[in-house]
Amino acid sequence: MFVNSWTTTINSSKRSLLQSYLLQGSTTGGRDAGNRSAVTGGAQLDGFIHLLGLILKDTGLPDHTIFKKKTVLPGYFRPTKNWDLVAVVNGERLASIEFKSHVGPSFGNNFNNRVEEALGSATDIWTAYREGAFKPSQKPWLGWLKLLEDAPKTKLKQNVGKST
Incomplete structure (x- = not known):
């Protein structure tokens, strides 16, 4: 049902990335280094946020339970974290989803940074949950969508060193 929507959303994201890259600095004169300007515009993943919201709605969640963009949740190791999409029903958080995109040319180090960011965010929110930052409820679902x-x-085989 959503296959065509995914394809459309990916193509829209590509156009948004290119537009962000081309337009960044047009008013201020400043540009990010390399291709970073393509992903710092902030809107390139809005289609994915919208699509995941539609999928949640399709499961039966009402619109008023699905919150998009700038959804602040408490953390444990940091005071708060903005998540891109959060579903809350009857005061209980069902899901929190973060969306990231990654374009070249520096895939290796940036990819490692994003993995560490995902693990850190999950550790932070699970610790906050365990320590009572949220009202007692069923354990919520966490998601991290990464568009690479x-x-x-991005298709090269990685050499993993053997430990001795």
Whole structure:
């Protein structure tokens, strides 16, 4: 049911990334280094946020239970964290989802940073949950959607060193 929607959303995201890259600095004169300007515009993943909201709605969640963008939740190791999409029903958080995109040319280190960010965010929110920052409820679902550029470097086999 949502296959065409995913394809449309991916294509829209590509256009948004290109537009962000081309327009960044047009009013201030400042640009991010490399291709970073393509992903710092903030709107390139709005289609995915909208689509995941539709999928949640399709499962039976009412619109008023699905919150998008700038949804602040308490943390444990940091005071708060903005999540891109949060579902809350009867005061209980059902799901929190973060969306990230990653374009080249520096895939290796940036990818490692995003993995560490995902693990850190999950550890932070699970610790906050365990320590009572949220009212007692069923354990919520966490999601992390990462859109990775389809490029030759993203398809290279990684050499993993053997421990001795």
